[in-house]
Amino acid sequence: MVDHTTPKATPFGAMTGHRDGAFRWWRELCLRSEGVRGYTLLSPTLILMALSIGVPLLLLFVVSFWTQHLLDFTPGFVFDNYITFAEKQSFQKLLWRSIKISGFVTILTVLLAYPMAYFIAFRVKKNKLMWIILITVPFWTSYLLRVFAWKIILGYNGVINSGLSSMGWIEAPLEFLLYNPFAVVITLAHAWAAFAILPIYVSLEKIDRSLLEAATDLGDGPALRFFRVTLPLSMAGVVAASLLVFIPTVGDYVTPALLGGPKGLMIGNLIQLQFAKANNWPFGAALSVISLMSITLIVCAFLWFTKRVRTQGL
Amino acid sequence: MSARAKEVRFGTLGIYAVTYLAFVYIPVLFLPLFSFNDSTFIAFPLKGFTFQWYIEALESDRLLGSLFNSVKVAVPVAILSTILGTLAAKAVTRYRMPGKTPVVSFIMAPLVVPGIIVGIALLVIATTVGVELSLFTIAIAHLPPCTAFSMWIMISRLEGFDQSLEEASRDLSEGAWMTFWRVTFPLIIPGIVASLLLTFTISFDEFILAFFLSGSEPTLPVYMWSRLRFPAKLPPVLALGSMILISSFVVVYFAEWFRRRGAHVETSSGV
Amino acid sequence: MQDESFISIQDVSKNFGSVRAVDRVSIDIARGEFFSLLGPSGCGKTTLLRLLAGFEFPTAGEIFIDGQPMSSVAPNHRPVNMVFQSYAIFPHLNVKRNIGYSLRRDKLSKAEFDARVGEMLDLIKLPGYEERASHELSGGERQRVALARALIRRPKVLLLDEPLGALDKQLREQMQLELRALQRSVGITFVFVTHDQEEALTMSDRIAVMSKGRYLQIDSPTQLYEAPQSREVAAFIGNMNFFDARVQEVKDGQARIDAGPLGNLSAPERSRDLSPGQNLLAAIRPEKITLSAEKPTSTNFVKGVLDTAAYLGDRSHFYVRVDGVEKPIAVSTQNLNQVQFGAENKQRQVWLNWSNDAIVLLPAD
Numbered sequence: 001m002v003d004h005t006t007p008k009a010t011p012f013g014a015m016t017g018h019r020d021g022a023f024r025w026w027r028e029l030c031l032r033s034e035g036v037r038g039y040t041l042l043s044p045t046l047i048l049m050a051l052s053i054g055v056p057l058l059l060l061f062v063v064s065f066w067t068q069h070l071l072d073f074t075p076g077f078v079f080d081n082y083i084t085f086a087e088k089q090s091f092q093k094l095l096w097r098s099i100k101i102s103g104f105v106t107i108l109t110v111l112l113a114y115p116m117a118y119f120i121a122f123r124v125k126k127n128k129l130m131w132i133i134l135i136t137v138p139f140w141t142s143y144l145l146r147v148f149a150w151k152i153i154l155g156y157n158g159v160i161n162s163g164l165s166s167m168g169w170i171e172a173p174l175e176f177l178l179y180n181p182f183a184v185v186i187t188l189a190h191a192w193a194a195f196a197i198l199p200i201y202v203s204l205e206k207i208d209r210s211l212l213e214a215a216t217d218l219g220d221g222p223a224l225r226f227f228r229v230t231l232p233l234s235m236a237g238v239v240a241a242s243l244l245v246f247i248p249t250v251g252d253y254v255t256p257a258l259l260g261g262p263k264g265l266m267i268g269n270l271i272q273l274q275f276a277k278a279n280n281w282p283f284g285a286a287l288s289v290i291s292l293m294s295i296t297l298i299v300c301a302f303l304w305f306t307k308r309v310r311t312q313g314l
Numbered sequence: 315m316s317a318r319a320k321e322v323r324f325g326t327l328g329i330y331a332v333t334y335l336a337f338v339y340i341p342v343l344f345l346p347l348f349s350f351n352d353s354t355f356i357a358f359p360l361k362g363f364t365f366q367w368y369i370e371a372l373e374s375d376r377l378l379g380s381l382f383n384s385v386k387v388a389v390p391v392a393i394l395s396t397i398l399g400t401l402a403a404k405a406v407t408r409y410r411m412p413g414k415t416p417v418v419s420f421i422m423a424p425l426v427v428p429g430i431i432v433g434i435a436l437l438v439i440a441t442t443v444g445v446e447l448s449l450f451t452i453a454i455a456h457l458p459p460c461t462a463f464s465m466w467i468m469i470s471r472l473e474g475f476d477q478s479l480e481e482a483s484r485d486l487s488e489g490a491w492m493t494f495w496r497v498t499f500p501l502i503i504p505g506i507v508a509s510l511l512l513t514f515t516i517s518f519d520e521f522i523l524a525f526f527l528s529g530s531e532p533t534l535p536v537y538m539w540s541r542l543r544f545p546a547k548l549p550p551v552l553a554l555g556s557m558i559l560i561s562s563f564v565v566v567y568f569a570e571w572f573r574r575r576g577a578h579v580e581t582s583s584g585v
Numbered sequence: 586m587q588d589e590s591f592i593s594i595q596d597v598s599k600n601f602g603s604v605r606a607v608d609r610v611s612i613d614i615a616r617g618e619f620f621s622l623l624g625p626s627g628c629g630k631t632t633l634l635r636l637l638a639g640f641e642f643p644t645a646g647e648i649f650i651d652g653q654p655m656s657s658v659a660p661n662h663r664p665v666n667m668v669f670q671s672y673a674i675f676p677h678l679n680v681k682r683n684i685g686y687s688l689r690r691d692k693l694s695k696a697e698f699d700a701r702v703g704e705m706l707d708l709i710k711l712p713g714y715e716e717r718a719s720h721e722l723s724g725g726e727r728q729r730v731a732l733a734r735a736l737i738r739r740p741k742v743l744l745l746d747e748p749l750g751a752l753d754k755q756l757r758e759q760m761q762l763e764l765r766a767l768q769r770s771v772g773i774t775f776v777f778v779t780h781d782q783e784e785a786l787t788m789s790d791r792i793a794v795m796s797k798g799r800y801l802q803i804d805s806p807t808q809l810y811e812a813p814q815s816r817e818v819a820a821f822i823g824n825m826n827f828f829d830a831r832v833q834e835v836k837d838g839q840a841r842i843d844a845g846p847l848g849n850l851s852a853p854e855r856s857r858d859l860s861p862g863q864n865l866l867a868a869i870r871p872e873k874i875t876l877s878a879e880k881p882t883s884t885n886f887v888k889g890v891l892d893t894a895a896y897l898g899d900r901s902h903f904y905v906r907v908d909g910v911e912k913p914i915a916v917s918t919q920n921l922n923q924v925q926f927g928a929e930n931k932q933r934q935v936w937l938n939w940s941n942d943a944i945v946l947l948p949a950d
């Protein structure tokens with residue numbers, strides 16, 4: 001029969017000798033199982049994520065049950081902070097307003113972005129790269145400055161007002177432009193434009209053109225074709241874009257702080273306040289948890305709702 | 315659809331596209347515009363052309379100091395997050411693993427959790443553990459989103475990569491590590507460069523996390539935020555912002571050029 | 586004994602999730618053999634090849650190469666090299682560096698390195714190609730470079746995963762002969778995967794016909810063609826006419842079978858241990874049937890009506906309807922002289938006849 005005991009001295013046989021050594025069992029396990037190999041490679045990243053996102057969020061959750069008086073923290077398990085939120089209508093209104101503003105921003109951004117993405121995907125034949133870069137570049141500049149740019153534009157002495165008045169079109173500066181939710185929505189829609197275009201573009205690019213040809217061949221005009229084939233197939237991109245815009249916007253506080261005015265404040269500002277002047281960290285933590293949960297709820301509802309469109313078309 | 319009708323279609327959509335581009339660019343272009351304006355007020359009409367704001371910006375120690383701080387944070391973050399992102403991308407694209415989807419979603423999570431929440435969570439931890447806030451804490455905070463982003467880039471790069479090239483190398487003579495160095499790495503360099511450039515940019519521009527986690531040394535965005543309260547000190551900030559705008563443009567263009575160049579190498583080989 | 590089971594696959598199975606790609610396969614491959622794995626896509630042949638290469642690990646069973654168990658041996662440490670379906674030529678390296686890729690760990694001097702690569706280039710008949718870039722190569726050239734790269738360290742076994750699939754017909758046939766000649770001159774054991782049965786028949790010493798993770802039959806090409814052991818194998822290799830039949834009697838190695846509308850026929854038993862009354866499947870190759878206009882004088886004949894004729898240049902295919910038989914019988918004739926039965930002969934009455942040992946008996950479905 002076959003001799004297993006004495007390994008032959010072959011050039012390849014000599015190599016297998018070094019298998020004996022440290023972590024031999026680990027190496028063998030890696031050889032057998034792809035899962036082990038994969039997770040080994042993944043472990044540094046996973047550990048980093050767990051420590052820098054998982055643990056902090058968990059701690060935040062825990063802290064939300066504490067109380068703070070001046071500079072003293074009282075660890076414990078009380079619902080005080082959550083009760084405060086539930087009792088004060090103004091807080092709830094703020095959260096609701098934040099969600100509404102974010103919703104508006106999302107809808108506006110995605111609606112404006114879709115035709116642009118469609119244009120690049122379907123109408124541009126050469127140099128799609130150039131268009132994508134053109135769209136992406138402004139996004140890669142400082143967010144602060146972009147927000148500030150809108151402040152310049154919309155301000156009392158800002159571009160629109162001074163321009164219009166120096167041309168004699170208005171007598172007094174328009175005051176409705178700045179320091180309200182309107183300003184916040186415009187600014188954020190502008191800020192997130194590229195972020196929304198890219199996922200939609202990617203999903204439109206992936207659509208097999210012969211599917212559209214087949215639809216035409218079967219009798220659909222351009223409008224029907226769009227609603228029955230293109231839109232459902234690009235829904236994944238639309239969903240991604242919506243999530244990418246909505247979620248960070250809910251927590252944004254820079255834009256509301258710079259140009260929201262008292263009516264344009266969002267929950268992010270209230271949270272930030274707890275860590276600054278109001279000095280109530282546990283309450284800030286509770287607000288964060290409440291915001292996160294609201295976001296998650298809305299996102300799940302959104303995903304469920306769009307699932308129907310994604311799988312069956314309109 | 316008739317040829318005439320098609321033209322019209324292009325026309326409408328094309329006009330929209332150009333208008334949209336204008337909407338995206340014009341607000342941003344006001345920054346350089348007013349950075350050359352000879353006036354401390356940011357308003358029309360324009361008063362005259364001057365370089366003084368640029369000079370003032372470049373002479374300001376604090377401004378340059380914060381710029382340097384941002385670089386001190388962004389460079390290590392870019393390198394480390396690209397390494398981690400590439401490792402993760404390789405694991406995800408090459409191996410069958412149970413529970414892959416939830417794990418990947420977990421790693422991508424930093425991209426969608428609002429920055430302010432992450433910022434305060436980290437602040438809470440830092441305070442509880444007793445870690446002093448500094449550039450180091452900012453760097454730690456930047457790693458998750460940058461790593462997630464890097465992984466996203468590298469996944470799309472590696473997915474289009476012919477796996478049999480790596481298998482050929484492993485079949486011929488090399489173990490996993492040398493295969494990576496001799497075959498995979500040379501072919502994904504464009505992706506790695508793109509990842510380095512883009513993660514650098516993300517970290518460099520990042521404000522919220524830096525704001526919550528900076529100690530005595532501010533990064534550039536944090537410094538800018540403090541200046542925004544003083545209208546008279548604004549123009550130098552605009553000057554700096556414009557300089558950043560131009561250099562970001564150059565950096566991103568390079569990143570894309572590199573990335574696309576890599577795709578050319580793969581497809582032209584016909585493998 | 587060692588030589589006959591140079592590669593020994595012992596009761597190997599491989600599962601991917603709930604899918605069983607390879608199902609308890611045991612195969613012994615001899616040293617220096619040109620062995621083919623043949624079957625339709627999804628039959629498990631590529632998985633088996635990858636198990637040999639070390640890219641997959643068996644769920645059960647063991648693989649031995651030259652007496653060594655391969656269970657803890659990584660692909661780069663096995664005495665096995667592979668030619669990939671896509672050739673996997675490294676796009677960032679030129680031809681010389683591609684071929685010499687695995688020599689790096691031997692730390693040869695530049696002169697030795699160049700000499701070894703030059704030797705391989707001569708072997709694959711592409712002398713002087715050292716500095717060519719990989720994207721400058723044609724399909725056939727890539728295939729040969731992939732071959733040279735895999736052979737340069739003289740592995741004990743060469744695995745080939747459908748390497749000729751991307752080539753056009755003429756080039757493919759030329760490469761088949763070249764590969765065969767190469768294998769004979771170099772003496773390495775080849776394990777060749779293909780779905781093209783003609784290819785397998787041309788090149789192999791033995792073929793394993795695979796289906797759904799198992800092998801149906803392992804035999805030389807001649808045996809597989811002339812003496813298939815099941816309907817599946819018979820149908821997969823070449824064309825076949827099948828009829829249901831029942832054994833009447835067995836005498837002197839010949840069986841008399843009742844083939845219904847075709848009457849009583851005679852067929853060699855070929856140690857099938859047949860008993861009277863047994864149901865089985867009778868099969869006959871189209872080229873073993875002769876078509877004639879007049880009634881033949883031999884014993885095995887049947888009358889029919891010519892239904893369709895197809896002219897293929899060197900051969901003609903005819904389809905003949907016989908009373909009581911559902912499918913038309915396929916007949917293949919070489920066009921030695923002028924074509925006898927053209928289209929104008931449709932509906933003409935013809936006779937089919939064949940020799941006594943032309944019929945193959947197979948187990949009933």
